[in-house]
Amino acid sequence: MSEKTLIMVSSITGNTLMVAQAIHSAYPNSTLMSTEDALKHPSAIESAQQILIGFWCDKGGLPPALAETLPRIHDKTLGIFCTMGGDPESERARAWFKRECSVIVGTDRNNVLKETFLCQGKIDPALIEKMKQLPGYKETPETRARRERASTHPDERDLQEAVRTFASFF
Ligand SMILES: Cc1cc2nc3c(=O)[nH]c(=O)nc-3n(C[C@H](O)[C@H](O)[C@H](O)COP(=O)(O)O)c2cc1C
Numbered sequence: 001m002s003e004k005t006l007i008m009v010s011s012i013t014g015n016t017l018m019v020a021q022a023i024h025s026a027y028p029n030s031t032l033m034s035t036e037d038a039l040k041h042p043s044a045i046e047s048a049q050q051i052l053i054g055f056w057c058d059k060g061g062l063p064p065a066l067a068e069t070l071p072r073i074h075d076k077t078l079g080i081f082c083t084m085g086g087d088p089e090s091e092r093a094r095a096w097f098k099r100e101c102s103v104i105v106g107t108d109r110n111n112v113l114k115e116t117f118l119c120q121g122k123i124d125p126a127l128i129e130k131m132k133q134l135p136g137y138k139e140t141p142e143t144r145a146r147r148e149r150a151s152t153h154p155d156e157r158d159l160q161e162a163v164r165t166f167a168s169f170f
Contacts, residue, residue, distance in 0.1 A: 005169045006048035010035040010055040010063040015083040015121030015154055020054045022159035023081075027170040035065040042072055050077045050169050053104060056121060057084035062100060074109035079166050083121030085150050093118070117165045120153040 007030050011017035024032040030052075031044070038044050045051065051073065055066050080101050086093050097118045105111045128147065131137055154162075 004048060005030045005050040005052060006038075006044060007032045007052045007054065008035050008038045008045070008069070009033070009053075010066045012056070012063075013121075013124040013127075016054045016056045016081070018154050019081055019083065019117075019119070019159060019162045020052075022163055023052060023166055026163040027166075029170065035063070035069055039065060039069055045069065045072045048076070050079075052079040052081065052166055052169065054081045055100075056082065057086070057096070060096065062103065066104070070104065070106065070109075073104070073106075073111060076111050077169075078105060078111050078113050079115045079117075079169055080104055080113065081117040081119075081162055081165075083119055083154060085121060085123045085147070087146060087149070088118045088120050114168065115165050117162045119158040119162070120150045122151045122153055123147055 005027070007020050007024055009016055009020035009032070011020070011034075020032055024030050031048070033041075033044055035055075053066070053073075055063050058064075061067075082097055082100070084093060084097075088094075088097075097116070101113060101116055105113045132139070
């Protein structure tokens, strides 16, 4: 497809941005923009027929800037990608991602969801240190193992898979 596709990404520690940049590099006729910039320039959203929306799991919800753009996202063909600290293969994570995708697509905005991609994203070491200071924080071997597994993601394989997933948009 030749229409211009907007890649609109939310990212605070860089993981989801890495995925967005990999997609943008593979398909340079796309436009890459942060969700914050898209909010400032809503014409970027309005003029795109296809949008790839990237976000990260923010305390089990959508990043606020993305939630704010949703009313503007209507009549679009969508792809959604996400990074999260937890295990993306788990039932819980899959169900969570499915729910968040439904929220993004909406029921009355005439959007069509074409492809989705979820992978793990390392947790910012500064955040881990902060969490350790919280009263009642308890580290279990499971949480440590999960964090260690996350620490290498998104890796090259994740990036390639994301690029493959959204090939039909370009
Ligand atoms: C404030 C904050 C809250 C987070 N909450 C969750 C969470 O509830 N569940 C989860 O799996 N990961 C959580 N994470 C981990 C991020 O989703 C993960 O590191 C993600 O890859 C960050 O994406 P980014 O680097 O693009 O900002 C949280 C990270 C931060 C900084």
